[in-house]
Amino acid sequence: MGFNMGPNLLLLMAMVATNILSLYHLSSTLQSPKPPTPQPVPDQLLHQLHTIRATINHLTRLQHTTTSNTPATSTTTTIKTSIPSDLLLYSQLSTIASSCQNHPDLLHKYMSYTPFALCPLDSDLAESLILRGCHPLPRRRCFSRTPPKPTSSLPENPFPSSLPDSGVIWNKYTCKSFDCLNRFNPNLGFHPAHEITKFMSYKSELDLPIPQLLQIAKAANSVLRLGLDIGGGTGTFAARMKLYNVTVVTTTMNLAAPYDEAVALRGLVPLHVPLQQRFPLFDGVVDLVRCGHAVNRWIPLTVMEFLFYDVDRVLRGGGYLWLDHFFSKGVDLDKVYAPLIGKLGYRKVKWATGLKTDTGGLKNGEVYLTALLQKPVSR
Template sequence: MHTTKLRVSTSQQQQQLDAAMDGAHRPAARRSKMRILLVVIATNLVSVYLFSGASLSLRLPASAPSIHLWDSSALLRDLNATRAALATARAEIAGLRAQCNTSSLLLESVLAGLGAVHGDKPAAEDFNGWPEEPTGELRFAIEPHRLPLGFSAKFGTDELYPGLGFACRNFQEEFAQYMTYNASGECPDDDAFALQLMLKGCEPLPRRRCRPRSPARYVEPAPLPGSLWTIPPDATVNWSPYTCKNYTCLVNRARARGGSYECKDCFDLAGKERRRWLTDNGGPGFSIDGVLASRRPGTVRVGLDIGGGTGTFAARMRERNVTVVTTTLDMDAPFSRFVASRGLVPLHLTLTQRLPFADGVLDIVHTMQLSNWVPGGVLEFALFDVYRVLRPGGVFWLDHFFCLGPQLNGTYVPILDRVGFRRLRWKASRKLDLGAERNEWYVSALLEKPMT
């Protein structure tokens, strides 16, 4: 019984405590509700005032223009007036610019006349280094062109500058002759002249707005895979710049005189060219299959052959499902067209030009062109560029590099070490016949770009 009374007493005390706390919270709840009600009333009053047509008065400087935030017709009038004022200002600026240009031309004319009277020589730096301001197609090809808005923020320039070899400035008369032609007409027959400019360092040449003449009685090339080992018809080439006027002449000249300027016997596809890179001789003569065996099957897919002559290396690689681009120069023979007729990709490129590939995209680079005739500085730049375009784990096949004995360890090995290749295979042998007496050597190397 005592326990029951204690429980009742405790329950009554709890009810009294809850009632006291509820009474304490009620005034606070009433105050919060009153605040919310006042905010709602104030907001409604402001909305009624604004949308009743009354103007909003802001304390702005006297010189500031009036702004009608809630009057759409007045705002439209202000915008139109501002647009008209901007158009007038632009027209005035354009007029002032034209007047300044006219004044500059008059001043230059007067100064030139005064200089002629006094025997002064004209300034050499007139139009970005050109003695006389270029005109016609030459100026249109080399002047910068305006890019659309927004390019400057992304790429740091608002003008597009056409590619042009720096050395073109050293041969300005020849360069102007190359760029003199009938726009939208037929291009001059000047392949040999263009090659001379390229070899002088005027590379890249600018584009031209003319159409080269197609060969007379053109014959389509043979279809693949037969085209890889078929000498193309003579009618596929305009032969005027070349000593030989047909492919038969090139084949016979190679057999009689030991090769053209670029490669020995390379136009005779039925002769020694058909057997190249098929076997490994244990010395500097590596085989394609032996080189491919150094990589995981299927990982050599795209590559480059520097100075690849008539494209036989690329043809061998295509037979193995590898795509190889061949760099050529049409030195006294149509090497580029010959390569293309075989169903391969020629790239007209000199040794000094940066390889037109992004960093780390090629699986293999091969060359038989590099030898001690290449100046050391040019060679080192070329090797670093090869390293650049190879992917990590890609291989560089330096094939039959020719040099003198003292040059090998004194000059070329240190250059290769500086580039950073890792040696997979290295074979050096003394050149036979007269080369043995002159201490001449061939070196072939298979070099890997490290993975890291």
């Protein structure tokens, strides 16, 4: 018995080895062809992915910590997290400029140009992308165009008798001159000489003349030096403040007219940014933010809330937020917008309301709000 054990064991081992080799060969022949070698992932994309993953992990840990530290009154009580729902919602938004992928046709058209030549005359195309949340990089290999016959001199007075037509490339506009724009609608602000009386007179409680604004600031020992005018059109508020040695930059968009060029031709600074974009200013650096006609009830509520918090970011302690003729439906002012503004915790220096008496206002039951609010000096 002991004599036959050795060969039998060797035979068994040989059979097992043979079966293993056969199975390996069979499995290797049945495998699908190997996929192509993947291309290396760009470092920038990896960095963005790591940032997104880190943000999600941070929110997850924060939500878990908040939930575990929240006392429950009973075993059947649902434990609520203190993280605002909008924070969790908007933490899912993609990184900067990723919304460009939602408009590939526009982006492709924008980036189709001849390198080392003049850039196409399509600034309205870039503006269309910006308004859709896509902020494309500037074209790197084409030369920006200049007006065919630029003026040899520019006015130093921010309220000149007229603006030089030669300072604008008019190709994309229906009107080809500032006179045409003034005839079309004299209230657009393209006739600086007619704008000089604005922000200076008091007709009702809804008005806040600039001399009164400066007096309020002086009485509070608050200096006004730097300001931001949101949706300031052709820059009339900035022009008037310039005469009081206050520097104001104006956010504006070229919607069917050359607003940015008009601001610059008056010797002022235009910021070509939409309302939903973060202001290109550092934290706590301006003394005054004015919200004009552009900031009103047509803005989605969440976007408006983000806008107000970005205003808070750029305002210094003790700075002022001026809501100039903000309009909304009367019922919404009490139930929606007043509580939204109240979240800022600003001191009410002025709060005046009145009926919006034009046709649209009467039709929609709208009211105006003019408010001057002061940010707390410290928090």
